[in-house]
Amino acid sequence: MFESAELGHKIKKSEYKKEVPVLREELLNVQMELTESAAFQVIILVGGLDGAGRGATVNLLNEWMDPRHIQTHGMGEPTDEELDRPMMWRFWRALPPKGNIGVFLGSWYTWPMLNRAYGRTKDADLEQSLDRARSLEKMLVDEGALLIKFWFHLSKEKQKKRLKSLEKNPFTRWKVTKRDKKHFKMYDRFRAVHEKVIRHTSTAEAPWLIIEGEDARYRNVTVGKLVLSAIRERLDQQALPSRKILAPPIMPSIDNLHLLKTLDMTQSLSKEEYRAQLKKYQGKLNRLTRDPKFKYTSVLAVFEGNDAAGKGGAIRRITGALDARWYQVIPIAAPTEEERAQPYLWRFWRHLPRKGRVTIFDRSWYGRVLVERVEQFCTEDNWLRAYGEINEFEAQLARHHIVVVKFWLAITEDEQLQRFHDREQTGFKRFKITDEDWRNRDKWEQYEVAVCDMVDRTSTNYAPWTLVEANSKYFARIKVLKTLCEKIEGKLKELYEEGVDYLEKPKKGK
Template sequence: MLKDFVKPDYSDADELKMRIKEERAHLTASQMKIKEAGLPVMVIFEGWNAAGKGALIGKVIRNIDPRFFRVATMDRQPSDEEKRYPFLYRFIKEIPEAGKFRFYDTCWMNEVVSGVIDGKLGEEEYKKKVHSINVFERQLCDNGYLVMKFFFHISKKEQKKRLDNLLDSKDTKWRVDDEDIRQNKNYDDCLDVFERYLEDTNESRTPWYIIDATDKKVAEFEVLRFLNQGIDIALTNQRMNVPILQNTFPMEKMKKLSDISLDDKVLTDEEYDEELEKLQKELRDLGNKVYRKKIPVIIAYEGWDAAGKGGNIKRITEALDPRDYVVEPIASPEPHEKARHYLWRFWTRLPKTGHITVFDRTWYGRVMVERLEGFCSENDWKRAYNEINEFEKELSDWGAVIIKFWVQIDKDTQLERFTDRQNTLEKQWKITDEDWRNRDKWDLYETAIDEMIEKTSTAFAPWYVLESVDKKYARIKALKIVIEQIKKRL
C-alpha cells in the first residue's frame, strides 16, 4: 500500500484552497446530522513520526463544535497498570458516545508495530493482536460506529528534514526523542512493518486512507474529503441490517432447561455446613495463588428472578480477600453506557490480573431482556451471540478464567419466593413490579435462555447450570466448580 502509493496531483493552489473551504463547510454542516442520528465517529491518525498528525487534528477539529468531540492521545506503549488488562482495554475505554467524534493521535496500530520493530512482539503474538483488532473494528462498524483510519506518509528525506528543523530550535527540540531518530535511520525496515500491518488490517468496512503529508494543505484536504465521504455514507446506511456471522468456535453440548431435573438436588444442614467450611477454605487458598500468579478470574451469574444469585455470590466472596475481588451488580445501562457499544460497560469493569470480578447479571442481557423487551433490533441480538463469543475468546486468550452460571429454579418455586418476599417486610425491597411482569413472560424467556446457552456455551467459556430449588445445593455446586476451574488454570 505504501510502496505503491501514488501522490495526488493538486497543482492548482487556488482550486485547492477553494475545495478545502468547501470541505470545511461540509464537515461543519455534518456535525448536527451526526448528533441527531446518534452516529459515533472514530477518526484514527497513524503515520510516520513528524508527519504532522497533531497539527492536522488541530485543523480538522476547528470545524466542529467542541462539545461534540474529544481528542485521545495514546501513549506508544501501555503503562504497567494497563499491561494488567487485555491488549485492547486501554483503547476501548476511549471509544466515543453516540453522536460524537473521538480523534486518536495514534491508536492500536502504534503499539503493535512498535513491538515488532523493537523485537518485543513475536510472529504469533503479532497475528493474535491483528486478529483482535480486526474483530473489534468489525464489531464497532456492525454496532453503528464509523471508523476512519488515516496513515500519514512522508519520505525518509522529508522526515529527516522535519526532525532536523525541530532539533534546531530550543523551543521544539524536546519534541524529538530517540525513537524518532531511530525510526528515520531504520526507515526501510519500518516501512516493511507498516506496509504489512496496513495490508493485514485493510478491511472493506474499515479501510486505510493513505495521506500524502508532504504538503500540509493537500493533507488537510484529503483528510476532510475522505472524512466527509465516510460520514455521508454512514448516515445513509445507518439503518441497514448487518450480516449474521456463522459461529466458528468449538461448542459444548447443553441440555434445554426443561430437560434438567431439579429433583433430589438437596443437602441437609449438616452436609451443607461441613461442605461450605471445607470448600471456602480451599477457595481462600486458591484466591491467594491466583493473586500471586496474576491470573484474572471472571465469574458471571445469570438466572431467574429469586433463584438465589445473591446468596450464591455471597458464599463465594466470603472466602476471598476483600482487596482482591469486586462484585459488579449490572442494572439497566446508564445514559453514557447506552450511548456506546453494548460491551463497553463490561470491558471497563474487567478485573486486572490477579483479581476476581463477579458479575451479578452480564452482557447476556443483550439476548434476553433487550431481545424480549425490544430494547435492540432483531439483527442486533441475533448478531450478539457471535460477538459475545468473540469477546469471551479475547478474555480467554488473555489468560482469564471464565465461569458462567445459570441459576435454575422452576416456576412454582419462583412464585413461592415472590410471595414470601412480598409478605415479609424486611424482604420487600427484593420484589418489584418488573419481577412480576417478567414472570408473565416465563415461557418466552425460557426459549431465549435455551438459545443463549446453546449458542454461547463454548469450549473456552461453557455454561454451568446450578439447580437452586435448594439454595444450599446450588451454593456448594458453585463453589466446587469455581475451585475446579481455578485449579485447572493453575
C-alpha cells in the same frame, strides 16, 4: 499499495486560503448536526510514519472543529493500570459517546506493528492481533459507529528530507527524537509490516485511507474533506426511513437443544451438610485469593439465572469469604442514558478487574441474548451477532489470564411460583418481587429456549457455562463455591508451572 501516496500532490497557498474557510464552516455545521442528532459516534484512527504530519493534522482538526465534542487520545505506552487488563481495554474505555468524535493518535494497531517490526513477535502473533482488531471494528460498525482510518505515508527519501528539515530549525528540532532516527533506519522493515497490516485490515466497513504526508496543505484539506464527506453521508443515511425487523414473538430454538431439561433438579443437601461444606469452601476460596500467585491473575464471575433462582444468596456466600478491599459486585439493570450512547459491551468493559481482584456480575452482557431477545428490545440481527462478539470478548479476557466463571442458576417453574408467593408474604422480601418478574414468568418457555441457545453458542473451553441445579439453595451455593475454587486453583497451578519469568509484569510496549 503506497504508490499513490508518493506522487507529490500539492495545493497552492492561494487555493488553500480560499478552500479552508469554507471547509471549516462545513465541518462545524456537520459536527453540530451530529451532536444534535446523537445518532452515532465517529471514531477516527490516525496512524502512519514518523514525520508524516499526523500530530499536526490532528491539532488542526481540533482547531477547525468544536473542541467540546471532539476528544483526542494520544495512545502512547500503556500505564500499569492498563497493563493489568486486556490490551483493548484502554481503547474500549476511551470510545466517544454517540454525537461525539473521538480521535486516536495511535490505535490498536500500534503496538502489534511495533512488536513485529522490532522482532519481538512472529507473523502468527501479528495475525492474531489483526484478527482481534477486525473483530472490534466490525462490532463497532455493527453497533452504528462511523469508523474512519487514516494512514499517513511518506517515501523513504521524503521522510529523510522531512526529518532533516525539522532538525535544522531550532524551533522544531525537539520534534525529532532518537526513536524517530532509529525508526528511519528500520524504514524498509516498517514498510513491510505496514503493508501487511493495511492489506489485511482494510475492510468494506472500515477501509484505510492513505494520505500523502509531504505537503501540509494537501494533507490537511484532504483529511478535512474526507471527514466531512463521511459524516455527511452517514447523517443523510440516518435521515432515511428504516424498518427494523424484530424477532418473532414465539421463537424456535436455533439449534433445537434443551439442555435445561437434562438437569437433575432433585439434588439437595441437608442443613448439616451445607454448613460443613460452606465452611470448607469459603475457607478454601479465601486461601486461594491470598495465594502469592493470585496477584498475577483476576477473577470475573458471571451470574445469570431464572428470577428467584438464588443468585444474590450465592453471591453473598462468595463475598463472605473475600477481603472486601479486593472484590466488587456489579448489579446490572436497564442501561442508563450514558450507557445507551456507547456500544453494547461498553458498560461491561469498564468494570473489568485489575490483577489480584475479583469482580462479580449480577446479570451481565448475556442480557442481549436473553431479555433483549425475548422482549424484542433489539433486532434479530443484533442478538444473533452478539454470540460471536461475546465469545471474542471472553477470549480476550482469557488470553489476559482472567479467570472467567459463568453460572446459570436454574429452578423449575413450580419452584419459582412457590418462591414468588413466599416473597410476597414476607415483609423483608417483598422488594424482591416486581410486576416485571410476573411478566417474565408468562414467557417461561421463550426464556428457556433462549437460555439453551445461549449455553450452546457461548460455552467455550476458555469460558464454559456451569449449570447449577438451584431448586435447593444449599446445593446451589455449594456447587457455585466449589466450582469457583476449582477454576481459581486450576489457574494458580498453571501459573506455578509456567514459572517466575512468565509472571513478571511485562515492560511497557512489550
